[in-house]
Amino acid sequence: MTTTTPLSPTDRTKLRREKERAAIDRAALAEVLLAGMFCHLGVVIDGAPLVLPTAYGVDLDEGADGTLYLHGSVAARSVVASPGQTICVTVTHADGLVLARSAFHHSVNYRSAVIFGLPRLVTDPDEKLHGLNRIVDHLVPGRSTAVRPPSRKELAKTSVLALDLTEASVKTRAGAANDDEEDLDLPYWTGVIPLRVVAEEPITNPDCTLAIPTHIRNRADQLSAAVVTG
């Protein structure tokens, strides 16, 4: 269960336009984060934005705001620059191409979360391992217990950032195309091409003779399950 404390909009998370697309509770945020696999991390370096794709993990404990974990090489610019500055983490699901009769009303069905915050560099070894496990298990549930855990040397090469899920906005669009009244009789097809991310059959490494384990099979099946959101 995720918490349902309302998200408190700040000036930068308040949705100014298309307010009907705003989801205002933590359950919506949790849903977007749990369904996603990757985020785009935005940091400012020398005054310019840098946006990089990366994996993430989450803790969404009942009664708390929750935490998002990011990781990277200690040498990565995005990670090095992050502590002490506000970062932006965006998770997006593209659910469909919305094709209206008018070019103007073309749109995209999507679910997205935008999170701002001052990340904390995780230094406690236990929390660092916990954060890394959350990231691995976010990609494939159960994976963190089916691998060799990181060594002390590997942990030293890796930075883990924790971001409180306190300042966030969620925005979604779903459903059919919406044209202006006066365009409804135009001779142009209108509708939605639904999109989704699927997994293909897992590919065992050439140097591995083991059978595909249940946690891998489950994840591939779950990602491929047909859920048409339009």
Added chain:
Amino acid sequence: MTTTTPLSPTDRTKLRREKERAAIDRAALAEVLLAGMFCHLGVVIDGAPLVLPTAYGVDLDEGADGTLYLHGSVAARSVVASPGQTICVTVTHADGLVLARSAFHHSVNYRSAVIFGLPRLVTDPDEKLHGLNRIVDHLVPGRSTAVRPPSRKELAKTSVLALDLTEASVKTRAGAANDDEEDLDLPYWTGVIPLRVVAEEPITNPDCTLAIPTHIRNRADQLSAAVVTG
């Protein structure tokens, strides 16, 4: 055909780590951009990064660096803030989850392009329409000629930004998981779960009685064609 002028790395597009993942020519950049549907736009607002998903279009003319087009409501913060400041546009394809025997060597197969530049607000009406058509046709080739074009009023509500494709980096990872020599005999399955974006059957709007046209059918088929990249 796309140009093959080498990308000139600047300090911020030079890849510092995992240099073997860097693609250095314009053909690689064009491939990532043409295969993508959405980008993440990073801007700096009040000193903090803002990362938003958005559609894009491209002109990749032979012999020129090429242009990326973005659009948005004239009221959108990201668009309003963009002219006069450096923006970052990132296009990412997540191609697979790379599951190693060690937690440390877990990775992601991906193709990504990161583009920096000072965007130009397009004011010429012809180029504005051209940019919007490039965006619509990027999502569904041929769509811009099968819709009602934007009216003058609609054009006035829309901002179009043009970004020269001069400063960019491309990074990719593909293939199997790579473990350390001493981990090769560990009893953990290792391999890749390939991922891809597919289109479902197009959904005609309830208020539309027309058959699904060829350009829509082609796009849905093309997006669903099995291309396992691992």
